[in-house]
Amino acid sequence: MSKVRVLVGTKKGAFILTADGKRQKWKVNGPHFAGWEMYHLKGSSVDPNRIYASQTSGWFGQIIQRSDDGGKTWNTPGSSSDELKGPEGMPKGESNKFAYEGKVGTHKWYDGTQHPWEFKRIWHLEPSLTDPDTVYAGAEDAAIFKTVDGGKTWKELPGLRSAKGQLWQPGAGGMAVHTIILDPKNPKRIFIAISAAGAFRTDDGGKTWKPINRGLKSQYELPDPDAEVGHCVHRIAMHPSRPGVLFMQKHWDVMRSDDAGEQWTDVGGNLPSDFGFPIDVHTHEPETIFVVPIKSDSEHFPPDGKLRVYRSKTGGNEWKPLTKGLPQKDCYVNVLRDAMAVDSLEPCGVYFGTTGGQVYGSADGGDTWNPIVRDLPAVYSVEVQTLP
Amino acid sequence: MIRVVLPYHLRTLARVDGEVQLDVGEPVTLSSVLDALEACYPALRGTIRDHDTLKRRPFVRFFACKEDLSLELPETRLPDAVIDGTEPFLIVGAMAGG
Numbered sequence: 001m002s003k004v005r006v007l008v009g010t011k012k013g014a015f016i017l018t019a020d021g022k023r024q025k026w027k028v029n030g031p032h033f034a035g036w037e038m039y040h041l042k043g044s045s046v047d048p049n050r051i052y053a054s055q056t057s058g059w060f061g062q063i064i065q066r067s068d069d070g071g072k073t074w075n076t077p078g079s080s081s082d083e084l085k086g087p088e089g090m091p092k093g094e095s096n097k098f099a100y101e102g103k104v105g106t107h108k109w110y111d112g113t114q115h116p117w118e119f120k121r122i123w124h125l126e127p128s129l130t131d132p133d134t135v136y137a138g139a140e141d142a143a144i145f146k147t148v149d150g151g152k153t154w155k156e157l158p159g160l161r162s163a164k165g166q167l168w169q170p171g172a173g174g175m176a177v178h179t180i181i182l183d184p185k186n187p188k189r190i191f192i193a194i195s196a197a198g199a200f201r202t203d204d205g206g207k208t209w210k211p212i213n214r215g216l217k218s219q220y221e222l223p224d225p226d227a228e229v230g231h232c233v234h235r236i237a238m239h240p241s242r243p244g245v246l247f248m249q250k251h252w253d254v255m256r257s258d259d260a261g262e263q264w265t266d267v268g269g270n271l272p273s274d275f276g277f278p279i280d281v282h283t284h285e286p287e288t289i290f291v292v293p294i295k296s297d298s299e300h301f302p303p304d305g306k307l308r309v310y311r312s313k314t315g316g317n318e319w320k321p322l323t324k325g326l327p328q329k330d331c332y333v334n335v336l337r338d339a340m341a342v343d344s345l346e347p348c349g350v351y352f353g354t355t356g357g358q359v360y361g362s363a364d365g366g367d368t369w370n371p372i373v374r375d376l377p378a379v380y381s382v383e384v385q386t387l388p
Numbered sequence: 389m390i391r392v393v394l395p396y397h398l399r400t401l402a403r404v405d406g407e408v409q410l411d412v413g414e415p416v417t418l419s420s421v422l423d424a425l426e427a428c429y430p431a432l433r434g435t436i437r438d439h440d441t442l443k444r445r446p447f448v449r450f451f452a453c454k455e456d457l458s459l460e461l462p463e464t465r466l467p468d469a470v471i472d473g474t475e476p477f478l479i480v481g482a483m484a485g486g
Contacts, residue, residue: 033400036397060398060401061434061445063401093431093432093433094433094434094439096433096435
């Protein structure tokens with residue numbers, strides 16, 4: 001029988017939640033890396049026991065962790081005693097070294113001046129669809145890095161920062177590459193999104209990138225209605241069967257593109273608020289999408305204290321609230337951008353975590369929800385693996 | 389032997405309990421002790437000082453013999469009591485405030 005493994009990154013450690021295919025009884029394992037901020041954990045689709053994790057600390061900086069046994073044990077890649085007995089002698093220990101390529105350059109600072117790029121942390125790890133040793137990493141300050149040796153060393157793909165990087169300006173939440181989507185039908189094509197800069201696409205494997213923000217409206221943040229960069233994209237989602245169709249939760253607005261980001265249209269329709277962070281697509285229904293409306297940019301909690309996932313079965317515009325099993329009064333949590341995921345079982349499982357430490361799961365495509373665990377630290381990220 | 393006390397999170401990262409003992413040749417300085425520490429525990433590289441510039445991370449402090457050595461130059465020789473093993477060299481996570 002199939003199993004699911006939910007990887008949860010929190011403000012104070014990582015947790016691994018497991019269940020069989022019924023997804024009714026859960027085991028909670030953790031905390032791993034207790035006390036550290038765990039921005040993101042994600043497994044390789046080629047080798048599900050290979051999991052990468054981004055571990056960070058305001059004191060000690062960035063750490064990359066890797067598990068080769070499904071999260072039972074972890075190592076910083078390239079730092080084991082076996083790997084250090086190389087002919088060069090000195091240990092490398094460079095799995096946490098994220099150096100910008102070439103001249104560091106500058107981006108726009110809060111006061112309008114130019115400010116040098118400074119690496120802070122990795123927000124998102126996206127393992128390759130074909131090679132378990134290849135992973136892309138989204139960084140703050142915004143940049144994309146790549147490893148081809150299982151996380152031992154990382155190199156920047158600097159072409160991204162050439163896409164008008166001097167005009168990018170951090171928002172209050174920082175300036176990070178938080179979304180990386182690999183096109184399963186075109187290995188040269190990658191989509192990424194940066195808070196307060198926008199969405200970008202490469203069609204040549206990461207050498208060159210272009211902004212894909214036409215149709216986005218940000219009248220309260222950007223006075224220029226045709227601004228090519230500067231849009232606060234919160235999340236992008238794609239169904240693997242249709243890589244040209246993208247869905248976006250923006251700072252305000254839920255958007256859709258049917259041409260790989262060339263043009264976006266508003267599909268917020270009847271949502272009670274089109275502000276929010278995560279967006280995801282149903283595994284078996286490419287036109288079914290999920291969002292979690294948040295009251296506003298000033299009040300990061302659900303409208304009316306009711307935690308509601310909204311589902312559209314029409315690719316947007318027509319939305320219905322999903323409330324069964326979710327708190328419908330006095331709920332003032334947020335759901336962060338990387339904290340929603342879907343499994344590939346039938347019916348589709350949907351999962352999300354909250355800043356209040358709850359992880360909710362639905363084993364029926366969102367019709368009903370149950371808390372898998374209620375009292376974790378604030379949840380930063382949720383990923384799910386469907387295992388044989 | 390030089391005795392080094394790591395903060396909790398770096399002990400878990402390096403997978404050590406208690407003090408670390410390092411064999412460091414003369415001259416025993418801030419940088420030579422950190423070099424030796426990172427050579428023995430490469431997972432610590434980049435967590436105490438920057439990979440390339442070797443500058444101390446802003447919220448890491450170096451204490452020894454009731455003195456704060458954080459602002460001393462890397463080539464500063466450590467106190468004799470640290471060098472002869474009487475006193476430990478402390479690597480500390482700075483106070484978080486709040």
